[in-house]
Amino acid sequence: MKPKAVTLKDVAAAANVSRATAARALNGYGYVGGDAAERVRTVARELGYRGNRIAQALRQGELPLIGFVPGDILNPFFSQIAHDLDMELRGSRHNLLIAASQEDPEQERQVIDSLRALALRGLIIAPATSDPNPQLAAMLEEGYPLVLIDRVPEGLDCDQITVDNREGARNAVDYLIRSGHRRIALIHDGSRIGTARERLAGYSEALESRGIAADPALIAESPSTVSHAIDATIRLFHRQDPPTALFTVDSLMTQGAMLAFRSLGLSMPHDVSLVGFDDFDMATFSDPQITVVSQPIKKIGPLAVEMIMARIQGSRAPARHVQFPTQLTVRGSVSRPRSA
Amino acid sequence: MKPKAVTLKDVAAAANVSRATAARALNGYGYVGGDAAERVRTVARELGYRGNRIAQALRQGELPLIGFVPGDILNPFFSQIAHDLDMELRGSRHNLLIAASQEDPEQERQVIDSLRALALRGLIIAPATSDPNPQLAAMLEEGYPLVLIDRVPEGLDCDQITVDNREGARNAVDYLIRSGHRRIALIHDGSRIGTARERLAGYSEALESRGIAADPALIAESPSTVSHAIDATIRLFHRQDPPTALFTVDSLMTQGAMLAFRSLGLSMPHDVSLVGFDDFDMATFSDPQITVVSQPIKKIGPLAVEMIMARIQGSRAPARHVQFPTQLTVRGSVSRPRSA
DNA sequence: GTGAAAGCGCTAACAG
DNA sequence: CTGTTAGCGCTTTCAC
Numbered sequence: 186m187k188p189k190a191v192t193l194k195d196v197a198a199a200a201n202v203s204r205a206t207a208a209r210a211l212n213g214y215g216y217v218g219g220d221a222a223e224r225v226r227t228v229a230r231e232l233g234y235r236g237n238r239i240a241q242a243l244r245q246g247e248l249p250l251i252g253f254v255p256g257d258i259l260n261p262f263f264s265q266i267a268h269d270l271d272m273e274l275r276g277s278r279h280n281l282l283i284a285a286s287q288e289d290p291e292q293e294r295q296v297i298d299s300l301r302a303l304a305l306r307g308l309i310i311a312p313a314t315s316d317p318n319p320q321l322a323a324m325l326e327e328g329y330p331l332v333l334i335d336r337v338p339e340g341l342d343c344d345q346i347t348v349d350n351r352e353g354a355r356n357a358v359d360y361l362i363r364s365g366h367r368r369i370a371l372i373h374d375g376s377r378i379g380t381a382r383e384r385l386a387g388y389s390e391a392l393e394s395r396g397i398a399a400d401p402a403l404i405a406e407s408p409s410t411v412s413h414a415i416d417a418t419i420r421l422f423h424r425q426d427p428p429t430a431l432f433t434v435d436s437l438m439t440q441g442a443m444l445a446f447r448s449l450g451l452s453m454p455h456d457v458s459l460v461g462f463d464d465f466d467m468a469t470f471s472d473p474q475i476t477v478v479s480q481p482i483k484k485i486g487p488l489a490v491e492m493i494m495a496r497i498q499g500s501r502a503p504a505r506h507v508q509f510p511t512q513l514t515v516r517g518s519v520s521r522p523r524s525a
Numbered sequence: 526m527k528p529k530a531v532t533l534k535d536v537a538a539a540a541n542v543s544r545a546t547a548a549r550a551l552n553g554y555g556y557v558g559g560d561a562a563e564r565v566r567t568v569a570r571e572l573g574y575r576g577n578r579i580a581q582a583l584r585q586g587e588l589p590l591i592g593f594v595p596g597d598i599l600n601p602f603f604s605q606i607a608h609d610l611d612m613e614l615r616g617s618r619h620n621l622l623i624a625a626s627q628e629d630p631e632q633e634r635q636v637i638d639s640l641r642a643l644a645l646r647g648l649i650i651a652p653a654t655s656d657p658n659p660q661l662a663a664m665l666e667e668g669y670p671l672v673l674i675d676r677v678p679e680g681l682d683c684d685q686i687t688v689d690n691r692e693g694a695r696n697a698v699d700y701l702i703r704s705g706h707r708r709i710a711l712i713h714d715g716s717r718i719g720t721a722r723e724r725l726a727g728y729s730e731a732l733e734s735r736g737i738a739a740d741p742a743l744i745a746e747s748p749s750t751v752s753h754a755i756d757a758t759i760r761l762f763h764r765q766d767p768p769t770a771l772f773t774v775d776s777l778m779t780q781g782a783m784l785a786f787r788s789l790g791l792s793m794p795h796d797v798s799l800v801g802f803d804d805f806d807m808a809t810f811s812d813p814q815i816t817v818v819s820q821p822i823k824k825i826g827p828l829a830v831e832m833i834m835a836r837i838q839g840s841r842a843p844a845r846h847v848q849f850p851t852q853l854t855v856r857g858s859v860s861r862p863r864s865a
Numbered sequence: 866g867t868g869a870a871a872g873c874g875c876t877a878a879c880a881g
Numbered sequence: 882c883t884g885t886t887a888g889c890g891c892t893t894t895c896a897c
Contacts, residue, residue, distance in 0.1 A: 192890060203868045208892060215893090216866050238642045239588065240890035242579045243873050248643065250622070258611065264604040271598065271625055280639065282590070283623050285611055299620065302578045303588065411806075443810060466751075467807045470783060532874055543884045548876065555877090556882045580874035583889050868897080873890105880885080 191232045200228040211236070242304060249279045251493060252300040254310040256288045256378075261436070261465060262482060263311065266334065269486025270309065277494060279306070286313045288378065288409075294320055301329075307493040311335045315379025330496035332489045336379040342504045344492045346485050350380050350462075353478040353511030354387025354432070355394075357460045360476075360513060361430045362395045365521040366458060370421045370428035372438050374409040384434040384462055403428050407438070414441020415448070422449055422457070429522035430458040436465035436477075443471060454520035464514060473517030481509045531572045540568040551576070582644060589619045591833060592640040594650040596628045596675075596718075601776070601805060602822060603651070606674065609826025610649065617834060619646065628653045628718065628749075634660055641669075647833040651675045655719025670836035672829045676719040682844045684832045686825050690720050690802075693818040693851030694727025694772070695734075697800045700816075700853060701770045702735050705861040706798060710761045710768035712778050714749040724774040724802055743768050747778070754781020755788070762789055762797070769862035770798040776805040776817075783811060794860035804854060813857030821849045 197207035202221050209215040210225035211234075217225075228234075242248040253270055255263035263285075271281045284300060286293035293313045297320060300308060307330030312318060318338035324331055325343050333345040361369050371388050373381045385404075392399050402424070407417035414433070418441060421428060433439040439461030443453075451457045453473055461468070464479040492505060537547035542561050549555045550565035551574075557565075568574075582588040593610055595603035603625075611621045624640060626633035633653045637660060640648060647670030652658060658678035664671055665683050673685040701709050711728050713721045725744075732739050742764070747757035754773065758781060761768060773779040779801030783793075791797045793813055801808070804819040832845060 193892095194890075204891080205869080205893075206867055209867085212892085218866055221866080235638070235642055237644065237890055239579060239582045239644045240873090241892075243583045243875090243890080244892050246873080248579065250643075257608070258598075258604055259608045261601075261604075264598055264601075264607075267604075267623070268597070268599045268625065271623060275624075278639075280622055280624055280643065282620055283607070283611065284615075284620055285608065298575070299618075302575055303590075303620065304577065304579045440806070440810065466780070467810050470780065470807050471810055472812060530874095533876095534874075544875075545877085545885080546883055549883085552876090558882055561883080577874055580889090581876075583874080583891090584876050586889080866897105869895090871892100871894085873892095875889090877888100878886085881883085 190237070191234045192237070193234070196225060196229045196232055196234045199232060200225045247304050247306045250282050250303065250305045251279050251490075252282045252284065252303075252305045252308045254293065254296055254300070254308065255283070255285050256311050256313060258283060258285050262335075262463060265482050266486045266489075269483065270490060273487050273490040277490070286311075288313045290314050290316070297321075297324075306330060306497050307332070309334060309489050309493060312338050313378070315339055315382065317341075330493050332492045332496075334485055334489055338379075344496065344505050346488055346492070346507045346509070347380075348480045348509045348511050350383035350511075351387040351390070353462060353480070353513075354384040354434070355391045356387075356511070356513050357462065357476075357478045358388050358391035358432055359395070360515075361432065361458060361460060361519060362391065362397065364430075364458065364519050366430040367397055367522075368400070368403060368426070368428040369430045369432060370403040370405065371432050371434070372405045372407055372414060372417050372421070372442065373434045374438070375406050378409075381434050388432060407441075409435055409437050411437050411441040411444065414438040415445045418442045418445035419449060422446075422451065428457075430460075430519070433459070433461045436461060436463040436468075439463070439465070439475060439477070440467060443467075443475070453518045456523060458519040458522070460513075460519060468516065475518045476516045477514050478511050479514045480511050484509065530577070531574045532577070533574070536565060536569045536572055536574045539572060540565045587644050587646045590622050590643065590645045591619050591830075592622045592624065592643075592645045592648040594633060594636055594640070594648065595623070595625050596651050596653060598623060598625050602675075602803060605822050606826045606829075609823065610830060613827050613830040617830070626651075626653045630654050630656070637661075637664075646670060646837050647672070649674060649829050649833060652678050653718070655679055655722065657681075670833050672832045672836075674825055674829055678719075684836065684845050686828055686832070686847045686849070687720075688820045688849045688851055690723035690851075691727040691730070693802060693820070693853075694724040694774070695731045696727075696851070696853050697802065697816075697818045698728050698731035698772055699735070700855075701772065701798060701800060701859060702731065702737065704770075704798065704859050706770040707737055707862075708740070708743060708766070708768040709770045709772060710743040710745065711772050711774070712745045712747055712754060712757050712761070712782065713774040714778070715746050718749075721774050728772060747781075749775055749777050751777050751781040751784065754778040755785045758782045758785035759789060762786075762791065768797075770800075770859070773799070773801045776801060776803040776808075779803070779805070779815060779817070780807060783807075783815070793858045796863065798859040798862070800853075800859060808856065815858045816856045817854050818851050819854045820851050824849065 197204045209217045210222040284296045405417040407413040462478045464477045468475040537544045549557045550562040624636045745757040747753045804817045808815040
């Protein structure tokens, strides 16, 4: 039923050479008679020989695989990166193994463990938290090829690619302030994820630098899903003295806010202004289109591959910390507050 | 620098037993003295022993990996499935390898080849075309665990999960006809992808069964991207006698149509009606919300895992062909034609 | 140039 | 219950 795969031995036998010679011919190294080489290659093709990477890996130590641990592949931010990694890696004849952490530190730990057992060549991770991470620290210590994206655990000097979350948030909020807003609400998803924390910091800085006192009642915390964000937005705007503008720290929350405004009968930008962190397709489909802080997301994947390949090839260079700037993409969801 | 990993041999030595005993203790099979077992486990933990799956795989033939070959991981349809596969597989202690075909048959061929070399346990594929596929046929012949989703090459009796594209399209178009439309346009992405072909067939059937002559000038072909769909829509509606309604065969095209209508100054559902195949987040964010043909997408991943696991466990049962029905999700993008 | 031989780390008979 | 042994398929010295 299952005709066992053709092995190097079969090819060698059929070509009347030793396994060693066959291997040399097929992989093109060492000395091989052009004559024998030719014969081996022909036979291999005829037999449909397809090297066994497992055996090669056992011999050489590693499989041509790179692992990717995103927070959640459903998040368009991560699926874009997964796509880019897949494409980019193909050029280096590697394959991509994806295992999401679901933004859960414990799951992340297990996932990384199970990936390590597979003897991958390296791992690209978006850590679920910015808490110190002994597991990653240990891997780094061992010289395991590791690249961190989007978020970084405290005190880990590792190759990493992030964006300037704090500045992005500061610009966004400052833009709202310059548009005349004073009561600016924020929805973030707790301080668990480092990026959210930085974006919150940027929000506070902007307010402070303009001499506006931050009102804790205008800061809501909510899990990063559309429906939770809807609830949070509604709570925020059901107050006596509702905010005139809202800043959301990720695209799922921005979408939640959009829906909440609709159900509240609040129209943008007339009744309320909105700026979201992270661009998303829908932002240009709505009316008005949404002003967002955009990140150069397409640069992340290719750069991550470049970094991990350098490590795999044995680079011992100091860790590279690349931080991309963000850009405020002004569209139509902000205007001067009605009452102002 | 790179402290070579602890092997079973190290553990066995430290615990004063043979490798066989150590293996038995660690993997919990065969007879092991509770005493020795205990010792081995302790030592293993202390040494930080972490089995080498590559070696196990070489021995047993396969890695605990399942490959997934989607058309394009950026497509939300596929990222949802990838997510579900990842989750589901975790329960069976397997990992997911993702390599997109980019909807390109040649790339698909190469990708499958490279995945096969990795001795995966099975492959879940969304074939790029519905043309007969000798490569997949050969794998099936060999008894290679294979599950096809979304699309199926002709003449391949393989485990598969599809949706009833033809009926979904027929219902959608019939709904437009019942709403009074006669000039109903269609945008599809060529007949390369089987699903598009079936949806086109459903469109024609609906028209025919209502005695409406299909007008070839109302059928546009366009690559499946938002921007191409915009162009196609504009071309379709720039005619003398423009259609009153449009049916799009996938969500990217639906989005393109929405944008095109906006730039043409056509407002839904007043000036034009729209129904798209495949639901998408944005469909409920726009104003009006878009009426779509929805597929039970969340059922696909779990079922695919169930199927592939059955094959991996050696099931020789006849191929299962599961076809899910679609459902017309009526929202606000359809009304009676203005002129009617 | 080419072959023989020695493993990579692990598992699975098979003896004891 | 436990140790010995024989490889899985491949690469890589090391002789010839």
